[in-house]
Amino acid sequence: MTTAPAVEEATESAFLAAFDAAVAADSRIEPRDWMPDAYRATLVRQMAQHAHSEIIGMQPEANWITRAPSLRRKAILMAKVQDEAGHGLYLYSATETLGVGRDELLDKLHSGRQRYSSIFNYPTLTWADVGAIGWLVDGAAITNQVPLCRCSYGPYARAMIRICKEESFHQRQGYELLLTLSRGTAEQHAMAQDAVDRWWWPSLMMFGPPDEESGHSAQSMEWKIKRHSNDELRQRFVDICVPQAEILGLTLPDPDLRWNEERGSYDYGDIDWTEFQQVLRGNGPCNEQRISQRRQAHEDGAWVREAASAYAAKHEGGAR
Amino acid sequence: MNRVPVTAAIALGDDALVLAQRLGEWAGHAPVLEEDVALANIALDLLGQARTLLSMAGDEDQHAYLREEREFRNVQLVEQPNGDFAHTIARQLYFATYQQLMYSELATAQSELEQGGLAALAAKAVKEVAYHRDHAVQWTLRLGDGTPESHERMQRALDALWRYTGELFQPMEGLPVDLPALREPWLAAIGEVVARATLTMPDGPDRTPWAAGAGRQGVHTESFGRMLAEMQHLHRAHPGASW
Numbered sequence: 152m153t154t155a156p157a158v159e160e161a162t163e164s165a166f167l168a169a170f171d172a173a174v175a176a177d178s179r180i181e182p183r184d185w186m187p188d189a190y191r192a193t194l195v196r197q198m199a200q201h202a203h204s205e206i207i208g209m210q211p212e213a214n215w216i217t218r219a220p221s222l223r224r225k226a227i228l229m230a231k232v233q234d235e236a237g238h239g240l241y242l243y244s245a246t247e248t249l250g251v252g253r254d255e256l257l258d259k260l261h262s263g264r265q266r267y268s269s270i271f272n273y274p275t276l277t278w279a280d281v282g283a284i285g286w287l288v289d290g291a292a293i294t295n296q297v298p299l300c301r302c303s304y305g306p307y308a309r310a311m312i313r314i315c316k317e318e319s320f321h322q323r324q325g326y327e328l329l330l331t332l333s334r335g336t337a338e339q340h341a342m343a344q345d346a347v348d349r350w351w352w353p354s355l356m357m358f359g360p361p362d363e364e365s366g367h368s369a370q371s372m373e374w375k376i377k378r379h380s381n382d383e384l385r386q387r388f389v390d391i392c393v394p395q396a397e398i399l400g401l402t403l404p405d406p407d408l409r410w411n412e413e414r415g416s417y418d419y420g421d422i423d424w425t426e427f428q429q430v431l432r433g434n435g436p437c438n439e440q441r442i443s444q445r446r447q448a449h450e451d452g453a454w455v456r457e458a459a460s461a462y463a464a465k466h467e468g469g470a471r
Numbered sequence: 472m473n474r475v476p477v478t479a480a481i482a483l484g485d486d487a488l489v490l491a492q493r494l495g496e497w498a499g500h501a502p503v504l505e506e507d508v509a510l511a512n513i514a515l516d517l518l519g520q521a522r523t524l525l526s527m528a529g530d531e532d533q534h535a536y537l538r539e540e541r542e543f544r545n546v547q548l549v550e551q552p553n554g555d556f557a558h559t560i561a562r563q564l565y566f567a568t569y570q571q572l573m574y575s576e577l578a579t580a581q582s583e584l585e586q587g588g589l590a591a592l593a594a595k596a597v598k599e600v601a602y603h604r605d606h607a608v609q610w611t612l613r614l615g616d617g618t619p620e621s622h623e624r625m626q627r628a629l630d631a632l633w634r635y636t637g638e639l640f641q642p643m644e645g646l647p648v649d650l651p652a653l654r655e656p657w658l659a660a661i662g663e664v665v666a667r668a669t670l671t672m673p674d675g676p677d678r679t680p681w682a683a684g685a686g687r688q689g690v691h692t693e694s695f696g697r698m699l700a701e702m703q704h705l706h707r708a709h710p711g712a713s714w
């Protein structure tokens with residue numbers, strides 16, 4: 152009887168060794184494979200936050216669907232917002248492979264126990280914001296997410312491959328929208344510049360706190376959930392954006408931006424981490440609005456979901 | 472080549488545009504994520520139809536953004552506010568059933584007018600609206616035969632929108648489809664779904680008694696002006712700009 156825990160421990164350490172070897176060999180961990188509890192918990196937290204970001208992220212852009220200034224742009228924007236809903240769906244399904252259902256995660260989002268990306272706590276004030284979000288926010292998301300296509304957890308990696316393809320469409324469409332505005336009338340150009348002025352710094356914050364302050368990073372890197380540090384990805388993003396801004400004919404609102412020959416990268420100014428912390432804590436311009444719209448939609452839809460389950464229960468197995 | 476029947480293209484185009492605009496208001500507010508996807512899908516199909524149709528009559532954006540309320544020729548049904556999910560579904564059921572019947576006729580119409588491009592549009596649209604109708608039917612069944620609350624809401628929605636359905640079957644100039652003749656098959660199709668959903672067919676008047684007419688005559692309901700104001704304001708604020 153005293154041997155049971157010892158046997159369990161031995162099995163557990165054998166499993167752990169197999170897991171570590173699989174991660175080291177860059178093979179994928181699949182839902183049926185054994186995995187450490189902390190690995191599972193980290194994945195659930197990260198994937199849930201990602202899924203929540205997709206669905207909260209629909210709001211700032213959906214804000215402009217009814218006002219899009221041409222039918223072509225309306226169609227592009229509708230399709231984009233629809234894609235984001237689709238991304239939410241893939242990601243919630245991917246978390247289901249870890250035994251956590253969508254309802255449970257939505258509860259946690261609605262009650263503030265799980266987060267979504269802080270970038271969506273900023274408002275879309277003009278049409279140009281739709282372009283700035285596509286170019287900068289989807290752009291930053293791609294920079295963050297491309298490495299996730301090689302994430303050690305199979306279902307997450309596969310969802311990311313699909314998502315990244317669509318995000319790069321979004322990025323190009325946003326860029327093209329801004330280019331049209333920038334080369335349009337003086338008012339349109341000013342609208343584009345103003346949007347870039349407001350979205351640039353929050354976009355840089357999307358990569359998370361600087362490396363020396365990032366809590367979860369080291370372990371996630373070891374598990375190959377994360378493959379590059381926050382600062383590395385942020386630098387990569389800046390280096391991509393600067394030449395694109397030049398083609399756009401728009402200025403990035405950072406007087407310290409300049410090419411550093413030695414590093415082969417652009418230097419950039421200090422990020423206001425107080426603002427980041429404040430928005431993260433719930434004090435951003437739209438935190439309250441975003442979460443209450445989400446809750447409202449969920450509550451308003453309760454009777455619909457109840458009807459669907461009641462109907463399914465009545466007609467289970469039978470012809471409809 | 473025959474000329475595109477402009478009046479018909481505008482009327483059908485306005486129907487599709489206005490309904491797409493209404494469905495677009497759902498984005499981010501749907502009762503489940505799957506419905507955010509589905510409603511956007513339907514809206515996108517309709518917007519595509521609208522763009523093809525309005526382009527047959529000239530510049531799509533000029534038609535969409537620079538006409539006044541009284542110049543729009545859509546039926547009043549499609550401009551009705553979304554209301555609760557049941558109202559949206561009832562509007563979809565009525566309209567998609569009509570569109571399916573109308574576009575199937577149009578797709579097979581051997582009229583010379585098909586050279587105008589309507590037949591090609593109809594061939595594509597008929598597949599799209601079959602999905603729209605199926606979506607509406609499935610939800611009508613779930614809501615009608617779901618809980619007492621959903622049953623009551625669905626019945627209320629069917630009743631409330633009934634008065635806008637008669638207009639769908641007015642004859643339309645330039646359209647090689649006998650619209651009044653579609654009323655019977657439409658009633659039968661709706662009746663069948665309503666019965667399966669354990670609901671009752673509405674029995675009030677199905678059209679306005681007002682001599683001024685309705686949507687096809689450019690006479691709309693009060694909320695329509697506000698919808699257009701929202702849709703058009705940015706475009707109108709920058710005359711001549713391209714987007």
Ligand SMILES: [Fe+2]
Nearest residue numbers: 205234235238
């Ligand atoms: Fe996305």
Ligand SMILES: [Fe+2]
Nearest residue numbers: 235289318321
């Ligand atoms: Fe995106």
